[in-house]
Amino acid sequence: MKNLPPVAITAIVLVVGFAICAMQFPNIASTRVVANLLTDNAFLGIVATGMTFVIISGGIDLSVGSVIGFTTVFVALAIERLGLPPLIAFAAILLLCAAFGAAMGGVIHAFDLPPFIVTLAGMFLARGASFLLSTESTPITAPIYSTVSDFALRLPGGGRLTVIALIMLAVVVAGALLLQLTRFGVNVYALGGSRVTTALMGIPVGSMTVRIYMLSSVLAGLAGIVFSFYTAAGYSLSAVGVELDTIAAVVIGGTLLTGGQGSVIGTFLGVLIQGLIQTYINFDGTLSSWWTKIATGVLLFAFIALQQAMIAIARRPAASGGAAKP
Amino acid sequence: MMPRLPRRGLAQIFALIVILAVDRAVSPQFFDLRLQDGRLFGSLIDVLNRGTPVALLSLGMVLVIATRGIDLSVGAVMAISGAIAASLADSHGLPLVLAAALSAGVVCGLWNGFLVSVLGIQPIVATLILMVAGRGVAQLITEGRIVTFTSPDLVWFGNGTVLGLPAPVVIATGMLILTGAVVRGSALGLLIEATGGNARASELAGVGTRAMILAVYVWCSVCAALAGVIAAADIMGADANNAGLWLELDAILAVVIGGTSLFGGRFSLVLAVLGALIIQAMNTGILLSGYPPEFNLLVKAVVVIAVLLLQSPRLAGFSGVAGFAARLRGAKA
Numbered sequence: 001m002k003n004l005p006p007v008a009i010t011a012i013v014l015v016v017g018f019a020i021c022a023m024q025f026p027n028i029a030s031t032r033v034v035a036n037l038l039t040d041n042a043f044l045g046i047v048a049t050g051m052t053f054v055i056i057s058g059g060i061d062l063s064v065g066s067v068i069g070f071t072t073v074f075v076a077l078a079i080e081r082l083g084l085p086p087l088i089a090f091a092a093i094l095l096l097c098a099a100f101g102a103a104m105g106g107v108i109h110a111f112d113l114p115p116f117i118v119t120l121a122g123m124f125l126a127r128g129a130s131f132l133l134s135t136e137s138t139p140i141t142a143p144i145y146s147t148v149s150d151f152a153l154r155l156p157g158g159g160r161l162t163v164i165a166l167i168m169l170a171v172v173v174a175g176a177l178l179l180q181l182t183r184f185g186v187n188v189y190a191l192g193g194s195r196v197t198t199a200l201m202g203i204p205v206g207s208m209t210v211r212i213y214m215l216s217s218v219l220a221g222l223a224g225i226v227f228s229f230y231t232a233a234g235y236s237l238s239a240v241g242v243e244l245d246t247i248a249a250v251v252i253g254g255t256l257l258t259g260g261q262g263s264v265i266g267t268f269l270g271v272l273i274q275g276l277i278q279t280y281i282n283f284d285g286t287l288s289s290w291w292t293k294i295a296t297g298v299l300l301f302a303f304i305a306l307q308q309a310m311i312a313i314a315r316r317p318a319a320s321g322g323a324a325k326p
Numbered sequence: 327m328m329p330r331l332p333r334r335g336l337a338q339i340f341a342l343i344v345i346l347a348v349d350r351a352v353s354p355q356f357f358d359l360r361l362q363d364g365r366l367f368g369s370l371i372d373v374l375n376r377g378t379p380v381a382l383l384s385l386g387m388v389l390v391i392a393t394r395g396i397d398l399s400v401g402a403v404m405a406i407s408g409a410i411a412a413s414l415a416d417s418h419g420l421p422l423v424l425a426a427a428l429s430a431g432v433v434c435g436l437w438n439g440f441l442v443s444v445l446g447i448q449p450i451v452a453t454l455i456l457m458v459a460g461r462g463v464a465q466l467i468t469e470g471r472i473v474t475f476t477s478p479d480l481v482w483f484g485n486g487t488v489l490g491l492p493a494p495v496v497i498a499t500g501m502l503i504l505t506g507a508v509v510r511g512s513a514l515g516l517l518i519e520a521t522g523g524n525a526r527a528s529e530l531a532g533v534g535t536r537a538m539i540l541a542v543y544v545w546c547s548v549c550a551a552l553a554g555v556i557a558a559a560d561i562m563g564a565d566a567n568n569a570g571l572w573l574e575l576d577a578i579l580a581v582v583i584g585g586t587s588l589f590g591g592r593f594s595l596v597l598a599v600l601g602a603l604i605i606q607a608m609n610t611g612i613l614l615s616g617y618p619p620e621f622n623l624l625v626k627a628v629v630v631i632a633v634l635l636l637q638s639p640r641l642a643g644f645s646g647v648a649g650f651a652a653r654l655r656g657a658k659a
Contacts, residue, residue, distance in 0.1 A: 060450070113634050114588050116396070116450060120575060121630035128623030135620060244458055257451045290465035290566075297459020304455070308445050 006254025007266035009306065013252075013299075014269050017276055025283045031159030033279065038165035041275040043068065043223040043230065045168040045268060047242065048249045049175040050219030052267045055250050056179070057212050058192040058259030059115035063104065063122035064220040065242035067097060069235070070130040071224020076138035076234025086144045094221050100126070101217025105210035119213075123243070130236040137235040145232055164226045171219065176264040188212060192259025248296050249274055252303050273299065334585060337636075338600045341583075345607045352615040366490045369610060377606030378494035379404070379570070381599045382553040383577035384584070385498075385505055386546030388598035391581050393522040393539050394590030395442060395449035397546045400577055402460025403434045404554030404570030409467040411555045412564035415475035423480060424555065431551025434460070435544030443539035457574070464566035474563035484559030494556045498599075501549065506595050515593075518542060522590025579626065580605055583633050605629075 022029035038045075047064045054061045071093050078089035104122045108115050152160035179185040187208050190198045199205045228234055253270030255262025277295045281287045349369070350356045359368040383400050390397045407427040414423045434456060441452035475481075486493035509515040520528040521535045529535045550570070558564045583601035586593045608629070612621050 107631075107634075111635060117578070117582065117588060117630065117634060120578070121627045121634070124575075124623045124627035124630065128620060128625075128627060131618070131620030131623065135618070244454070247454065248458060251451070257448055288465070288470050290462040290470060293462030294459050294466070297455050297462065300455045300458060304441075304447055304451055305445065308447055 006261075006303075006307065006310070007263050007269070010252060010254050010266050010269045010273070010303075014273050014276065017273060021276060021280050021283070025280075028279065028283060031155040031157035033159075035155060035159035035161050035165065037272065037275045037279055038168065039160075039162045039230070040278070041271050042162075042164040042168040043227040043239070044242065044245060044249060044274070045271045046171045046226060047220050047223040048246045048253075048267045048271050049171050049264055050216035051246045051250050052175070052253070052255055052262055052264050053179065053188055053212050054115075054216045055247070055255050055257060056192045056259055056262045057188045057208070058195065059108070059209075059212065060119065060247070060257075061104075061122075061213065061216045061220075062116065062119040062243050063100075063126055064216065064223070064246055065239045065244075066123045066126035066130070067100065067217055067220035068224040068227055068239035068242060069237065070126045070133075071097065071221050072228045072231070072234040072238050073130040073133045073138070073236050074234070075225060075228050076140050077133055079140055079142050080138055086142050090225055093225070094218055097217040097221030097224075098214050101214040101220075102210050104217070105213030106206075108213070109206045109209040115213075127236070127240075133236065134234070135236055137233050139233045140228060145229060148229055149232070164229050167222070167226055171222065172264060172268045175219075179264050184208075184211070189260060192256075192261070245274060245296075248300050252299050254303070254307075256307055257304075334594065335597050335600075338584060338597050338604065342600060342604050342607060345604060345611060349607060349611040349614065352611060356614070361490060364490060365487045365492075369614065371492065371495075373603060373606050373610050374495045375492040376610065377603050378492075378498045379553040379557050380573060380576045380580055380605060381498050381602035382501060382549045382556070383546075383573055384580035384598040384602045385501055385595060386542075386549035387574075387577045388581045388584065388586050388593045388595055389505075389509070389518060389542040390449070390546045391522075391578070391586055391588060392518050392590055392593035393542055394525070395522075395539065395542070396453065396578065396588075397438060397543060397550075398450065398453040398574050399434065399438060399456035399460055400546065400550040400553075401570035401572065401574045402457050402464065403431055403547050403550035404557060404573065405461055405464035405564075405566050406430050406434065406467065407551035407554035408558035408564040408569045409464040409473065409566050411480060412473040412475050412558050413467060415477040415480040420477070420479040423477075427555050428548055428551050431547040431549075431554075432544055434551070435547030436540070438547065439540035439543035442543060443536040461566060464564075464569070468564055468566045470566075472563050472565045476562065480555075480559050481562055482559070483556050484562070494560070497552070497556065501552065502595060502599055505545070509595065519590075519592050522592075576605055577602070579630060583629070 018028070027033065047068065051061055051064060074093050074096070075086075075089050078084045078092065079086050084092075100122065104118055107113065108118050148163045152162045153166070155161055179188065187198070187203050190201070190203060191205065191208055191212075195205060224239070227239060231238065249270035250262070250267050251257060251270070252273055253262070253266030253268070255266060274296060277292055281289060281292055346356070353369065356369045359366055359370065387397055387400065407430050410430050411423050411427040414426055438453050438456060441447045441455070442449050445452075482493055483497070484494065488496040509518070517528070517533050518538055520531070520533050521538045525535050553573075554570060557569055580601035581598045582588065583604055584594055584597035584599070586598060605626070608625055609622055612625065613619060
């Protein structure tokens with residue numbers, strides 16, 4: 001138990017949870033339900049991958065939900081009102097998101113401000129901007145949208161692996177490779193360990209911070225595009241509160257909120273656990289949707305308590321007198 | 327370090343005056359007050375009245391932030407206490423209703439404080455748990471419905487008057503005076519600031535930092551519970567989904583506008599409440615000017631950025647750990 005990495009515990013929780021659900025509702029154990037789980041949580045998986053980088057680097061990004069909302073509105077208006085080709089609209093919004101993330105990272109680094117409050121301003125800004133563009137839900141009727149939603153890889157057992165689920169899986173794999181195999185990924189871990197030490201080692205902390213928040217915002221933008229495929233509409237109130245689900249998924253996935261430790265695969269499993277809770281509640285039918293929030297809260301607590309216990313075990317000789325940490 | 331006390335607060339008062347002047351420019355009758363049925367009416371009173379929930383929240387939040395913490399769960403606590411108050415209002419007497427709602431606040435605060443001070447969990451994360459689960463708990467209490475009530479005793483908390491002033495304003499002022507008297511009338515405020523300045527050093531110097539941290543989270547949740555009761559009384563019902571939604575962010579914003587540093591170590595109750603009034607004066611101004619209320623978020627974003635830049639350790643030559651780290655990095659760059 002002591003040497004078990006947090007991601008293994010997440011995996012065990014997922015497998016045990018899935019087994020319990022499948023025992024109660026045998027239909028859950030079908031490719032159809034699993035494929036739907038991936039489709040329904042595609043946008044969450046994408047945005048959570050970006051959040052994993054931010055949290056491992058010791059930061060937090062509260063703006064992602066608003067960026068998703070802004071993206072859906074921007075894409076819908078660009079395609080429907082301005083008549084832009086969808087691919088150009090996608091490229092434009094991703095560039096815009098990159099600039100937005102870079103600006104937040106730049107402000108965090110240049111003025112030495114807490115990421116929490118800077119991205120909070122970003123959250124207000126992006127949500128406000130999407131309200132300014134339109135407060136109504138704009139349906140998207142571009143042909144690419146129906147093409148994409150019609151196309152799916154058929155799995156044995158009737159499951160349909162949709163394009164957006166495939167995009168999510170690709171982002172998760174690419175994110176995991178980026179984090180584990182590149183210099184960028186190593187630097188992300190280093191930043192989360194200690195910013196000052198990282199700076200003293202000669203790693204460009206400023207440009208790293210900018211790039212990490214850029215990555216998070218671009219992935220939030222991509223999640224927004226995926227969300228617009230999912231709902232075939234752009235709405236300024238979409239994805240309100242997604243930042244909390246995202247952070248919860250990352251924590252349940254075993255990433256340390258103080259930074260320095262975590263994995264993209266764990267986050268992916270965390271997203272699946274949240275999706276599984278939702279699926280279970282849908283199957284049950286008598287439980288109300290608010291149980292999702294309570295169950296997520298309980299899981300969050302369990303994983304955070306587990307992390308604290310592991311830190312305490314690791315630091316046992318030092319016997320620190322744990323008070324509030326910054 | 328130079329004593330900065332005489333200069334503190336000037337910026338906030340100046341900002342409030344500017345915003346009120348802008349409000350006056352967009353709406354010429356902004357400063358008009360009239361007495362009707364023994365109650366004052368006017369935009370100024372409206373600013374005070376509508377600003378009450380955030381002012382109450384910021385009153386607790388400022389103490390939490392002074393210990394280097396943060397409480398994200400206040401909105402959810404508002405929803406819980408509002409749900410409890412609304413469910414009990416028509417079947418029980420006012421004392422029991424209030425006691426139940428406020429004890430819910432105490433329990434929530436103990437939970438947050440326990441996680442932060444005993445388990446040593448980062449405050450953002452610790453309070454995130456209740457922020458996520460709290461609304462679910464509130465919905466559990468209201469069984470997913472919007473619970474309405476008619477009890478005149480409880481409605482007074484939202485719509486009553488004391489000497490012509492709305493009851494919420496009087497309650498919030500009372501809480502401000504009470505908190506100020508307890509915290510500044512004793513060494514408690516100093517000990518809270520010491521805890522935020524350097525928890526380890528304070529602990530070694532004999533400050534009961536754990537008790538301090540526990541106490542501020544409890545107080546923060548009690549303030550939130552009171553705000554929840556007022557919000558429920560105001561609409562004569564409890565909406566577990568929307569009561570206090572995103573108000574935690576407004577409360578943090580109010581505290582930051584009030585000049586309290588997120589790095590902890592010093593705080594001002596009056597300026598935090600002033601911050602809440604500044605936010606509300608902006609909201610009311612935007613409403614009166616006829617711009618869509620959606621502008622609120624944009625204006626808030628600009629204000630947060632402006633205040634942050636003013637508070638920035640690098641710009642202000644702030645000394646301490648953050649400033650040291652900044653200098654280190656500055657030397658590298």
